[in-house]
Amino acid sequence: GNEALQTEYRNTLKPFYGVLKTMDGSIKFGMLTGVTKFGKVSVFSDLNNLDDISMREPYVGICGMTEKEIHDNLDLELHELAAARKITYEEVCAKLKEYYDGYHFVENTEGIYNPFSLLNTFKYNKFGSYWFETGTPTYLVELLKRNHYDLERMAHEETDADVLNSIYGDDQPIPVIFQSGYLTIKGYDERFGLYRLGYPNREVEEGFIKFLMPFYTRFNKQESAFEIQKFVREIEIGEVDAFFRRLQSFFADTPYELIKDLELHYQNVLFIVFKLVGFYVKAEYHTSEGRVDLVLQTDKFIYVMEFKLDGTAEEALQQIDERHYARPFLSDIRKLFKIGVNFSAKTRNIERWIVQ
Incomplete structure (x- = not known):
């Protein structure tokens, strides 16, 4: 929310990325990750050969786990979790899906599980809000309130790719809420190029709505x-x-x-x-x-x-x-x-x- 500080950060980062561009002959592979988009601001004007893969189909599984990967690599852990929770193997798989699956970086692709929450669930043999509790979305809630946002809309918000890829700002809360993982792609209307957004899973939905209450x-x-x-x-x-x-x-x-x-x-x-x-x-x-x-x-x-x-x-x-x-x-x-x-x-x- 501090425009002056944002400008200061960008001015510090700009020459750093400029040096990367001049040395690209010496760089075989580089990957930049983060939460919010900066692709369309001047901070990257000196590094204009980036390929933004955030919403590209070949990379949908890069930041999480698919259901197949879980069953191929963590089947023993699934059985141990089921035994610890005193429920069946099928019930534990369904509960993991309900709590931690559902991230979609591209329309009509397989759901991705949150790896942080998943691995902590196996570590402690207990379901919990592991990812949600790593950070509190105070800034996002203040943004919703400042924009007099109707909270019911969040579960079926519709928008286009330009909005999803825009840098965050005080004029529209949806890009930053999407980019930070509290909403994900739930559907796509190809004819009009519109994305339908919603909460990815129960961990995020329940955690976010509980977090809202003291603000309202x-x-x-x-x-x-x-x-x-x-x-x-x-x-x-x-x-x-x-x-x-x-x-x-x-x-x-x-x-x-x-x-x-x-x-x-x-x-x-x-x-x-x-x-x-x-x-x-x-x-x-x-x-x-x-x-x-x-x-x-x-x-x-x-x-x-x-x-x-x-x-x-x-x-x-x-x-x-x-x-x-x-x-x-x-x-x-x-x-x-x-x-x-x-x-x-x-x-x-x-x-x-x-x-x-």
Whole structure:
């Protein structure tokens, strides 16, 4: 975020790369690696014969492991991990895929596993957020907030190659979030040249969303984990009122400067809470035109919720019926709750909820 310091760094690096160019007759092979792109800035103007292989198909596996490589070289470790976790070999393979696979540097190519997380999992025979915990993406979160970014978009952001390859800046958070590994390529529309981005795996998605909470609510990192645990337990035992009283506390005492765009702030907080709850129960979350609808499912209960901003809880409940949000669950044996919720711009909090 410090433009003057960035310029100073570039001015220091520029002559270094210039010397590399003049000595290229003596260099058989050189490889530069890093996180963010500098190919289009003046720092490399003296080294214009670089071949950027970041999004080139022959090199997709260079920075990680494929599933075949894991099975060919680490089969013994897979069995040891399964025994240590007291699960089957098939279950351990599926869990590794869910947690650490999913990086794509080029469209329509095999997923790459995060080698750092994978090797640490084998080292300690335990699943963990090994890569995520090596660095905290504070700068990225500040960038999202400064740009009033709708967090729900991140899981299905669409953009083109020019944006993905652009140098980072305060005007658009997506390039630096993609280049630093928190998003990856999930799909490609060849006709329009558009890439669909998303989280690569559970380690990154869960870690990033947990990290977001203290930036959008008054709860710190330790408190957030306990709050989410309580949310999940209340959902699992059908304590709807306790759940919404806790949700109210997430909006209470939020510093006013955080809420320049009230509607977006309220959607972002709901998104973070329900996304984290969704790692433990089944959750579907949708937003459009200033409203939110949500479905939460547990072994015993199904909750269909509609959130309004400056409407009424009655209107929210009516919309659930009019748009038949609960219809897919009418024949389900689980107990169904329909919940209308109204959020007040004046109080900057949940004003009322009705449960049916």
